[in-house]
Amino acid sequence: MIKTETVVGLGDMRVSADPEEEIICYGLGSCVGVALFDRTTGIAALAHVVLPDSSDRAVTKPGRFADTAVPDMLRQMKELGADLNRTTARLVGGAQLAGVASGRPAFSIGPENVEATKTALTRAGVRIQASDTGGGDGRTVHFRIGSGELEIHSKDKHTLL
Amino acid sequence: MQLSELQNELGSWVRLAERGMIEAIGGLAGLLGIEFTMRQGQSRVMPIDEVPNLFGGPQAEVTAVYLTIIGEAEGHIILIYEPQVAFKLVDIAMGEPHGTTTDLGEMGESVLGEIGNVMGAHFLRTLSDDAGLDVQVSPPVVVTDMVGSVLDGALADLMIQDDHAVIVDMGFGTPTEDVSGRFIVLPNQEIINQLKRASGQ
Numbered sequence: 001m002i003k004t005e006t007v008v009g010l011g012d013m014r015v016s017a018d019p020e021e022e023i024i025c026y027g028l029g030s031c032v033g034v035a036l037f038d039r040t041t042g043i044a045a046l047a048h049v050v051l052p053d054s055s056d057r058a059v060t061k062p063g064r065f066a067d068t069a070v071p072d073m074l075r076q077m078k079e080l081g082a083d084l085n086r087t088t089a090r091l092v093g094g095a096q097l098a099g100v101a102s103g104r105p106a107f108s109i110g111p112e113n114v115e116a117t118k119t120a121l122t123r124a125g126v127r128i129q130a131s132d133t134g135g136g137d138g139r140t141v142h143f144r145i146g147s148g149e150l151e152i153h154s155k156d157k158h159t160l161l
Numbered sequence: 162m163q164l165s166e167l168q169n170e171l172g173s174w175v176r177l178a179e180r181g182m183i184e185a186i187g188g189l190a191g192l193l194g195i196e197f198t199m200r201q202g203q204s205r206v207m208p209i210d211e212v213p214n215l216f217g218g219p220q221a222e223v224t225a226v227y228l229t230i231i232g233e234a235e236g237h238i239i240l241i242y243e244p245q246v247a248f249k250l251v252d253i254a255m256g257e258p259h260g261t262t263t264d265l266g267e268m269g270e271s272v273l274g275e276i277g278n279v280m281g282a283h284f285l286r287t288l289s290d291d292a293g294l295d296v297q298v299s300p301p302v303v304v305t306d307m308v309g310s311v312l313d314g315a316l317a318d319l320m321i322q323d324d325h326a327v328i329v330d331m332g333f334g335t336p337t338e339d340v341s342g343r344f345i346v347l348p349n350q351e352i353i354n355q356l357k358r359a360s361g362q
Contacts, residue, residue, distance in 0.1 A: 009219070010210035010309075010316065027219035027309015030317055050317045064320070095310065109317045138310020140220060155306060 002144065008033075011064030013047035015076040019146035026140050028093035030110035032066070032117050032133070033141040035090045035161075036073050036126065037148050038082040044145045045073040051109065052116030066116035070124055089121050090150050090161045091131040092141045110134070130161045174348060175204040178329040181287035182344050186333045188283035189276060193253055200332035209316050209326045216241055216343070219309025224265070226277035226303050227311070230285065232296040236348035237315040238281050242341075244305055247273060249340050259339075265305065274301035280344070315347055322350045 003020040010031065014023045023046040025033040036045040047069040054065040062072035074084055094114035114133045121128055132139070132152055142151040150161040179202040190197045213219040224247035226240040242250065248262040251269045254276065255261075262269055281298040288294045304311055319326045327348055334341030 010213070010313065011320075012210070027213065027307035027311075027313070029306070029310030029313040031309075031313045050313065050320055060324070109314060136304075138306040140307065 002146075008046055008048045008063075010048055011050050011061045013045065013063030013069060013073055015043070015045040015073060015080065016145055017041065017043045017080050021145050023143040023145070024141065025092075028139045028141065029095050030093070030113060032094045032110075032113040033092040033139070034066075034069060034073070034117055034121075035092070035141070035143050035150055036077060036087055037090075038077065038084075038087045039148055040086055041080075041082050042145060042148075043077050043080050043082040044143060044148070045077055046141070046143045047073055049113055049117060052112040066113055066120050070117065070120035070126070074124055074126070084124075084126070087126055088129040089126050090129055091117055091133055092139055092150070092152055092161070094133040095135050095137060095139070132159060132161055174327060175202065175329055177288065177291055178202070178204070178284075178346050178348070179331065180291065181284035182329070182331045182346070184287050185280035185283040185344065186331075188279050189333070192276065192279050195253065196336055197333050198336055202329055202331040204327070204329045206325050206327050208324060209320050212316055212326060212328060212347075213308050213312055215328070215330065216308045216312075219307060221308045222305065223308055223311060224273070224303070224305045225311045226273050226301050227315070228277055228281045228301050229299040230288075230296050230348075231299055232294070234288070234294050234296055234349070234351050236346060237318070238277075238284065238298070239312070239315065239345040239347070240277055240280065241308075241311075241343040241345060246340055246342065247305070250276065250342075253340065265303070270303040273303045277301040277303070284346070319347060319349065 002022045006014050006023050008014050008025050025048045032049045034047045047063040049066050049069050050064050052066050054068050059068050062068040094110040096110045137154045140153045152159045186197050186199050224242045224244045228238040230236040251262040251272045254272045285296050285298050329346045331344045
């Protein structure tokens, strides 16, 4: 039974152990939804990553960058009691606008976000359990903490990860 | 650039952008042979992560025509329509009765892209003529999807430079509001820097 819906906007993240909570990222295009979950404790995190690399910027919102979102989510999960050795990741998003091959930065950010997130997860020793990334369509992610289920809606598809 | 500096620069940029938008909407009217009216432009500096809320929230479905401004100054032009309105616009452009287009398909996307091209070219001519900027527009991309996913490539591009975006937003439509859309321009920081240089500041 879902009693709380928390929307995670651009560059935000949410860490929670409430089994009646659902965390949602709407309209992921080139952004990547990074879902972390420790199934044994039921502690979950979802970040809406916008850019691959903080590049030494002063970071006010760690969820904005792949290289800062992953360690910050893991730190917060650990504080709530998660076992990081059992924590796994699922990735969603990282699309590219269809029909564009101009090489403009805005259009290569999706794949770069996916790669940077994978690198950050590997560095942290977190296994990637599943992913639904790339393509040209936007995605919305619903992460139900109680079941650990990740439901993804896009234009023509409705999938569970 | 700090937020306060951006706000100081906003005035000259907005005046220029609005002149360009008026030219662009005039170009659309000329292309389709019908009258369009326009709303007073809304312009602001705002946190980038709040921009999707201006267009119904990140989950609202829209049809968008996306062009990038490239050359001496860079930025993003986005024309946003409700999907049903985009169908009407295609019908008008093709001289078909209302209700003929029920799915954009390749032809509909091509028509909307061409409309975007014409509007983009008129807009950039104003930037070129009035501010001496050597700029071009990329080929248009037409996409029907959630606002969040349509915008986030452009917003990510802007977020590389700053946490805030300058956004100029002008509504346009037929006098009966049968067809209406939003003309959005998101300039990169460099456009504002170029304008400063051009005006000798």
